[in-house]
Amino acid sequence: MxxxxxxxxxxxxxxxxxxxxxxxxxxxxxxxxxxxxxxxxxxxxxxxxxxxxxxxxxxxxxxxxxxxxxxxxxxxxxxxxxxxxxxxxxxxxxxxxxxxxxxxxxxxxxxxxxxxxxxxxxxxxxxxxxxxxxxxxxxxxxxxxxxxxxxxxxxxxxxxxxxxxxxxxxxxxxxxxxxxxxxxGLPLKGKKMLITAGPTYEAIDPVRFIGNHSSGKMGFEIAKSAANLGAEVILISGPTHETVNHQFIKLIKIFSAAEMYTEVHNYFKDVDIAILSAAVADYRPKYVADKKIKKKADTFSIELERTQDILASLGKIKKNQFLVGFALETHNELEHAKGKLESKNLDVIVLNSLNDEGAGFGVSTNKVTFITNTNEVLSQDLKSKAEVAGDLMNLIIKQLNA
Incomplete structure (x- = not known):
């Protein structure tokens, strides 16, 4: 593009x-x-x-x-x-x-x-x-x-x-x-940006996985908006039907949270801005079967273990990078988002709630609130995800130039 x-x-x-x-x-x-x-x-x-x-x-x-x-x-x-x-x-x-x-x-x-x-x-x-x-x-x-x-x-x-x-x-x-x-003349000319998008799938056996309903659309729209403003973008995406064709976007496809962790850390040290919008699995099966698990009992249990918190790991090692995270919440939204902003050493967190009609997974719109590390709380109306991406870019540019 x-x-x-x-x-x-x-x-x-x-x-x-x-x-x-x-x-x-x-x-x-x-x-x-x-x-x-x-x-x-x-x-x-x-x-x-x-x-x-x-x-x-x-x-x-x-x-x-x-x-x-x-x-x-x-x-x-x-x-x-x-x-x-x-x-x-x-x-x-x-x-x-x-x-x-x-x-x-x-x-x-x-x-x-x-x-x-x-x-x-x-x-x-x-x-x-x-x-x-x-x-x-x-x-x-x-x-x-x-x-x-x-x-x-x-x-x-x-x-x-x-x-x-x-x-x-x-x-x-x-x-x-x-x-x-x-x-x-573009405001992000010369900036390198890392963006994550989509879900991660955590394998149970060769044919089954644990995943979520993320479509990846929000992250892809952020990548396109950033590239259209002159940024050089590394887009790391989990499984999704979204596509992108832009001369300033390099797409890296991954499957699991572990793969995303590795790719993010490969590029983070060289970027100016990182936006982690992917819906990364919090847990994965502790043991992955090497063959398809056969149906035998009426019940079946899977032991899960925590995945590595990619956003928190970046907050611990960031130097001059501008770090943005996403928080999808269902209750006490503002309180939980502010807690993540502080605990993960973020510059901005984007809060969206499954309680807002037209927001969340699998839709073309989103309703978000931007929260900055200077305690600004900026509530937005329901908009297309492309417009939300543009609003986020404008906020980042404003913060960088402050």
Whole structure:
């Protein structure tokens, strides 16, 4: 999964020969998981058709203030500008950049640009002499001074037959530039994070085990939220149907509490943040049969022994790590959670109760309370587990920056 996954991309296309490359640019954004809308200048339709871009983006293409088929329907440039996470103008011709630099608003794209509150990238494309002209250089300087981000043109063969600077960056390089720029600005960039998820299964014999109903969804959502904020994530998960595909997440699958203990301790010393959301078994069979146990008596007893408390073991050895634990309680919830926070040397504990409807195992929502080691008690409403993960990341970032 790319850092562009889930991003809302507004692509502005102007009338340069490099417009033909925008079909591949749209395709790459879609492949990265972004949602793409396209705004074209009227003249750019001479170089690539709106039908092509609409088909690839799976969204209507906008090029005028009203719908082509109905002049009474307005294309709202303000809504387009506010919708986007970022605006990319590619190709950015000398003409369009001059308009951007001087506030000339004579088409839908320029009106949208002037309404946008998001970051604006622009990828210049023009012939060599135009690229070097003082007025074009002035446009570059002004646009950069406004906070716009220039994706530099490259050298190569130009439409005129000349060879030199002015060739629009290739679509793959544009996407890579934006990904790296977004990543550099993410609040968890450079942080290493360890997250545990899912249940553990404790073997009785080769076919039976003791387990719980944890789906692992909460831990996987935390991992995705952390990675989307720039963290390098080690996700250690027990058996689960959850999947993840993200360039910043390394998934390690385990089965038992003992295996999770070993993997967690392998990585803990090298991480900045550890979040233990897995539902680890407290007990395991003391003796594991090497063959399937046959049904003989009406009753059957299994002697259990305690598993190692992974969270407590980390609290004893932590140095500068920020340590977060989870507490699932059914009674005296706040009292028990505060006790675990202190006894296990945590920075934050996340309390959720099976008494809250919509919370707990096997559902897509959760209702939690964050408790910090500075005695803050922050009760949250019922939310999706993805939203809870985002709230937890925001709290950690706030605590780290305090």
């Amino acid at each position: 790319s850092v562009l996954s889930g991003k809302k991309v507004l692509l502005g296309i102007t009338a340069g020969i490099a417009a033909y490359k925008t079909a591949n640019l749209v395709r790459l954004f879609i492949k990265a998981g972004a949602d793409v809308k396209v705004v074209m200048t009227p003249a750019s339709k001479d170089f690539i058709t709106p039908l092509t871009l609409s088909t690839l983006s799976k969204n209507p293409v906008y090029s005028s203030f009203t719908h082509d088929e109905d002049d009474a329907v307005w294309n709202n440039h303000v809504e387009l500008g506010l919708w986007a996470d970022f605006l990319l103008i590619a190709p950015a011709t000398a003409n369009t950049m001059a308009k951007m630099a001087n506030g000339v608003c004579d088409n839908l794209l320029m009106a949208t640009y002037l309404s946008a509150k998001c970051p604006v990238y622009f990828a210049p494309a023009m012939d060599l002499d135009m690229y070097k002209h003082p007025t074009t250089r002035r446009s570059f300087d002004l646009l950069n001074s406004f906070g716009n981000i220039m994706i530099p043109a490259t050298s190569g063969e130009l439409a005129s037959g000349l060879v030199g600077e002015g060739r629009m960056a290739e679509p793959e390089n544009i996407v890579d530039f934006i990904e790296r720029d977004i990543l550099e």
